[in-house]
Amino acid sequence: MPETIAEFPISPVVKKFADATRIAANTNAGSNAKIADRDTPLIQNCWYILDWAGDVEHALKNRMILGHDLVYFRTQSGAVTALQNRCAHRCFPLHRSVLHNNDTIQCNYHGLTYNSEGSCVKIPSAPNKDPSSIKIQHYPVVERSPFLWVWPGDPDKADADQIPDYDWVNDDAWGYGDGYYHLDGNYLAIHENLMDITHFQFLHGAVLGTPNFAEAKIDVTEDGNTVDNYRINLGEPLPGLHSEATGLGKTVVNRQAHSAFVTPGFHEAVTLMNDPAGTQGGRNDYHAHILHLITPESQYTTHYWWIFARDFNPTVKKWDKFYSDSTRAVFTEDADAIDWMEQQWAKEDRAGFREANVLADKGAVAMRRIVQRMADAEQAGG
Ligand code: FES
Ligand SMILES: [Fe+2]
Incomplete structure (x- = not known):
């Protein structure tokens, strides 16, 4: 990690879930363990x-x-x-x-x-x-x-303490856009999409991506049943989604991002956009905090809600609408991609086909191993 940039801490919510599941998760871990796929039984014991x-x-x-x-x-x-x-x-x-x-x-x-x-x-x-x-x-x-x-x-087994804490979204320090869509695909495809954000510059173009975004090194931390992806992009202007809303325009900034699988129903992403020069009244840090709430409808269809929160211009309502509208447009590209991939699975039965994994899949593969472990435990009555 460059010395010029301080580590951006993981969210306390991820830490809490890691602590709660660490002992159980470590009991049958193994690098050769099978990983969950679209046919793996859904995890019922979860909020x-x-x-x-x-x-x-x-x-x-x-x-x-x-x-x-x-x-x-x-x-x-x-x-x-x-x-x-x-x-x-x-x-x-x-x-x-x-x-x-x-x-x-x-x-x-x-x-x-x-x-x-x-x-x-x-x-x-x-x-x-x-x-x-x-x-x-x-x-x-x-x-x-x-x-x-x-x-x-x-x-x-329903314990309300296991519901993620996001009470901060109701605070005036944060504003947010939100949305819902229904998706023709298995819920793990959404978790995978969120675990590997190297797709930003290809699937979403300049709205979310920047030219060097996919090349950032990713640190993956697996803890209990949580998996965190941490990445840093240095010295690029913000993509279209944030450039106007932050007021930073073409200012060169550093971006750090955590994206974490927390439970089968919840993925949390937190981004720090750091302007070292403090071009707007000396302000350095701008945060986006995104809650991805994923509920399987059936084995191959999914409900998806999101909250896209920001701590810049939090009380300016036009930015709530902007983030609702623009994230809906972006997430529709994700939904289309997942739908099209689901159709590929359905229309061509290619015997022995195995997905190729690349370095950026490390977090997603860890997530799928955890989900398989949870499914195995649940099927065994645990
Ligand atoms: S009363 Fe409900 S089906 Fe007969
Ligand atoms: Fe996406």
């Missing part, structure tokens, strides 16, 4: 984003996550409840049913009625029978503004 908290009211919504079809709504008490979207009687989809003011859902087929915990409270055709033995699955949900998190796996 994933269900929705924007502000988009859920006292009305039935429906979303598939990790192969579970959910119906969910905000109860009169303000908490959000998520239930199996399938009546226990004849599988009628409950999001096409009636939500009553007392937070019960009445199935629109034969009227079986469920409370917000998923227990049946009424069978219209058998009014004298105790309905409580009929139940639908109830999923743990936690609200952390601006998101709702859901746990699709074993509810006894």
Whole structure:
């Protein structure tokens, strides 16, 4: 590392998850271990984003996550409840049913009625029978503004302390743009895309890339079940995405970036753009902090939310819109790439095909080894 540039520390969130998973992760590590791919079973015991908290009211919504079809709504008490979207009687989809003011859902087929915990409270055709033995699955949900998190796996293992801490986004020191898209591809393709940002200058051009961006040395640190990629680019102007919003224009800066796999549902990226000359009133440091929230919908389709936060001009709303619009355009290029690659897998069955790995894949391969380990443990009942 050059002596002129100070090390840019990893986020405390990544550190916390590394600490929490270090012992378990080290028990069966091995360099020859198999790595996860698009067919590896999804990791159920993990927190994933269900929705924007502000988009859920006292009305039935429906979303598939990790192969579970959910119906969910905000109860009169303000908490959000998520239930199996399938009546226990004849599988009628409950999001096409009636939500009553007392937070019960009445199935629109034969009227079986469920409370917000998923227990049946009424069978219209058998009014004298105790309905409580009929139940639908109830999923743990936690609200952390601006998101709702859901746990699709074993509810006894759901620990809200394992939800990443991003409370700082609600602070005035940060402004952000955000977005969501649905993706035709396995969720690991998004994690891989984020672990190897040498694609910036090729897939995204001058909006995100700079001429020498892909050549930066990458330090990969694997710790517990986390993997961090750390890179430094010295002496280039910022790409189009940041040049105007920072006000730095063509000023030559140094860029340092961490991009970390934290959990199967969460990737965190933090960038420091350093202007050693302090051309704007002596200010040297400008940060972008991006939350990538990845929820498999099914084995080969994915929900993806993001928050693109900045500590420059944080309260100027036009930059919120700018970052929402421009990151949507950039991430659509990623989504197209992943969709096209998925189509290649689907349309040509080339026996014995193995992906070639290059140096920049070190972090992504480590991530895939960790996910395989998690999947193996989960399939073994761990
Ligand atoms: S299918 Fe729901 S009550 Fe019959
Ligand atoms: Fe990208």
